[in-house]
Amino acid sequence: MTNKPTIRDVAKHANVSPATVSYVLNGVKKVSDKTKIRVLEAIEQLGYYPDFTAVSLSKRKSNLIGIMLPLTDDMPDNATASVLKNNLYYNEFISGVEMVAREQQFDTLLTGVADQEECRKWVKKRNLDGLIFLGIFPKSIFEQMSKLGIPIVLIDTYEEYTKLFNNVQIDDELGGYLAANHLIKLGHKNIAFVSTNLNLSPVDTKRFTGFKKALNEAGLEVNNHLLFETREITFENGMEIAEKILNENKELTGIVTVSDILAIGMIKAFQYHQKHVPNDFSIVGFDDLSISQFTTPSLTTIKQDIFKKGEKAAELLMNNIGDQGVERQIIELPVQLVVRESTKKIVSN
Amino acid sequence: MTNKPTIRDVAKHANVSPATVSYVLNGVKKVSDKTKIRVLEAIEQLGYYPDFTAVSLSKRKSNLIGIMLPLTDDMPDNATASVLKNNLYYNEFISGVEMVAREQQFDTLLTGVADQEECRKWVKKRNLDGLIFLGIFPKSIFEQMSKLGIPIVLIDTYEEYTKLFNNVQIDDELGGYLAANHLIKLGHKNIAFVSTNLNLSPVDTKRFTGFKKALNEAGLEVNNHLLFETREITFENGMEIAEKILNENKELTGIVTVSDILAIGMIKAFQYHQKHVPNDFSIVGFDDLSISQFTTPSLTTIKQDIFKKGEKAAELLMNNIGDQGVERQIIELPVQLVVRESTKKIVSN
DNA sequence: GGGTTTTGGTTAACCGGTTAACATACGTTT
DNA sequence: AAACGTATGTTAACCGGTTAACCAAAACCC
Missing domain, CATH: 1.10.260.40 (lambda repressor-like DNA-binding domains)
Known part of the structure; x- marks a missing residue:
């Protein structure tokens, strides 16, 4: 016994x-x-x-959902971990998913996948009941995935294949607009935009669209020299960009970024070089991570509720796992400008 | 086909x-x-x-390992997520585990468990091959767990039941010592110690032991009024303690904390009340989270390699899953004082 | 050349559930 | 009273692997 x-x-x-x-x-x-x-x-x-294992085998239902993280092709296979480690954004999102999943007796598995083959295998091996794609993936992967026969939720995705899946997103364009508009209202005229590669990231492109819209409305030129792209979102990359700005002696006072992480890194680099935020540069972040109100200066940022994003994604997934015929849904969560200390009115000198 | x-x-x-x-x-x-x-x-x-599911069923081996997070009894069941969300420490640790596990075709499951019954069930339901306990648990849970028949790795645990399991830890006493000693060397005489409940956390108790040792060696009194305990490690709780220090007008110049998170929260609260770190207070953190070098002031802290801790834990577990008869092992990872901007020499006024 | 291993393979039960197909008893209908 | 549902169970095959037990043929031994 x-x-x-x-x-x-x-x-x-x-x-x-x-x-x-x-x-x-x-x-x-x-x-x-x-x-x-x-x-x-x-x-x-x-x-x-x-015994869940036995249930899985006979029901073809594992009570397991997977979260896919993107691996860019030049990252080693085990880069998942390091992505996770560095990006607080993922952390909060995953927490939200866990929360909802656990309530329904589901467990959550994480993986980074290099190619679709690997991804497909993982799903089949573990008999996953649903999948969440978090981040930017090559389009080709989705074609494969649609054949998997399990519900899928995409996060922050804008390509046309979106039509096939559920989606949880925010109004990125509005976010970019709000950020730029805030700086414009404060009197800034030379405003930089700091993002990941715009060719690869539809999200950042949307934000850039909003950014441009605000500038246009204010009669300002979008200056290509004030556009900075980085490969990855890390503190270090934020620093690099800040140094680049200083080295190249760019004429600018305002900076819109696509991530608090980048903003925090930039602020640090500026401080290191005796530049003051917000006196010399006003910086707007994006996301409002839990750390962002505790930095100095605290971050003015575009707040999105990442945790809730995770919850919504999980809810959508659970509903679809329950009954099949559910309509595909798009959920758009609000964004909001949060003004703190990293931005200030420009003083005409 | x-x-x-x-x-x-x-x-x-x-x-x-x-x-x-x-x-x-x-x-x-x-x-x-x-x-x-x-x-x-x-x-x-x-x-x-x-198909892993089928393999699991017949082999009684799931290629799944579980990470147990502690839930204090007054937390709601779904507190896992919120713990995860707030504590960057867990985040880095888990990344390390994932890294090693994935290499060996293992996946990682997370859960917070309130009581041992729940934990036991979870292990059995999912046929978990190994378990990592991260944090402080009631002793009783380990007795149950030892009967589970799967390898277990404990992190940061000092009770005598440790004898039964593998263990990955750091030299907490040395950490506490180094932190206090650093402040003493800088001329501080009134030094606070900020931790979670010492009755519940053996880790913090060890650090406190080191702290006291440093003070004693320097001929300083350990003042009970300068001992602050908080229930949870969050930015907000750090702020609360700082406010308490200010409200109660404590005479102190140096602060040793058990977490960067607390330190960051405290610094913020001090700044808010026009106190300057390190001019008014020198603060030493603990852990050296990835954010800690990007705050202002950047944190002087006791660095431990949390990511590596996760890796080691996973390695230990994998070895034990492989062949049974392996000797139980204790791995102690180094700690190291990292001096940054949050501490400075006291100026006699 | 007959007996014994060794090598290389198959059969079938089993892991712990699920579920389609079948069986029985009982109440209803006409 | 025959015919038919309906309610309540049971049987047994199945999910996709693993592995103990068995077996035939080849290799080895004197």
Whole structure:
């Protein structure tokens, strides 16, 4: 009796067949109240609970969902971990997913995938019930994925293949607009835009569109020399860009970034070179990570609720796992300008 | 052929029995080279790869490891997520685990567990192959866990039940010592110690021991009024403690904390009340999180390699999962004082 | 050349659930 | 009273692997 009891043990104990126990467990209405009670008692007495592995095998349902993180092709295979490590954004998102998933007896698996083949295999190997794609992926991967036959939720994705999947996103264009507009209102005229590669990131492109729109409305030129792209979102890369700005002696006072991480890195580099934020440069971040109100200066930023994004993504996924025919949905979460200390009114000198 | 091929498909294709394929897959030396090649070709041609669910069921091995996070009893069940969200420490650790696990085809599951029953069930349900306990748990849980029959690695644990399990830890006492000693060398005499509840956290107690040792060696009194405990490690709690220090008008110039998170929160609160770090207070953090060199002032802290801690934990676990008879091991990782901007020499006024 | 290993392979039960198909008893309908 | 649903179970195959037990042929031994 030291071993975990099986469904057959329960059946024997309640004097019914294993099938009946299974029916009780799954709420199939084929069992009389009298026997149902007997079975429930047996379950109680033996301390029985089902083995997910066995359930997975026979039901083809693992109660496992996967979160896919992008690996750019030049990253080593194990880059997942380092991406995770550095990017607080992922962290908050995943927490949100976990939260909702756990409530429904689901567990969450993480992976970074280099190519679609690997991804497909992972899904099949583990019998994953649903998938969340977090970040930017090569388009080709989605074609493959659509054949997998499991619900998929995309986060922050704008390509046309979006039409096939659920989507949780924010109004990135508005975000870019709000950030730029804030600086414009403060009197800034030479405003930089700091992002990842615009060719690769539709999200950043949207934000840039909003950025341009604000500038245009204010009658300002979008200066290509004030456009900075970096490969990855890390503190260090933020520093590099700041140094580049100083080295090249760019004429600018305002900076819009696509991430708090970049903004924090930039501020640090500026400080290092005796430049003051916000006196010399006003910087707007993006995301409003939990750290962002505790830096000095605290960050003016475009707030999005990343945690909720994760929750919504999980909810969408769970609904789709439940019943198939559900309509594909797009959820757009609000963004909001949060003014703190990293931006200030420009003083005409 | 749209469906994933099974081992029987491969068998048919190679004109052998499923058993033979299985033997090839598992490197059992019962197959001639000639047939082995045939089987391998069939696998290749069909694009076969095993179903982990089925393997789990028959082998009782899931290639899944679990990371247990502590839930204090007054937290709601879904507090895992919020713990994860707020504590960058966990984040880095988990990244390290993931890294090593993935290399060996393992996936990682996270959970917070309130009581041992829940934990035991989770392990059994998912057929977990190994477990990592990250943080402080009630002692009783370990007695239960030792009966589970799977390898276990404890992180930062000092109780005597440690004798039963593997352990990855740092020299916490040295850490506390180095932090206090650093402040003493800078001329500080009134030094506070900020931690979680010392009754509950052996780790913090060790650090406090080192702290006291440094003070004693320098002929300084350990003042109980300068001892601050908080329930949770969050930025906000750091702020609260700082405010308490200011409100109660404590006479102190140096502060040793058990976490960068607390230190960052404290610095922010001090700044808010027009106090300057390090001019008014010198603060030493603990951990050296990735953010800690980018705050202002950047943090003087006791560096530990959390990521490596995760890696080591996973390695230990993997070794134990491989062959059973391995000796229990304790790994102690180094700590190191990193001097940055949050501490400075005291000026006699 | 007959007996014994060794080599290389197959068969079939098993892991712990699920579920389609079948069986029986009982109440209803006509 | 025959025919037919309906409610309540059971049987047994199945999910996709693993592995103990068995077996035939070849190799080895005197």
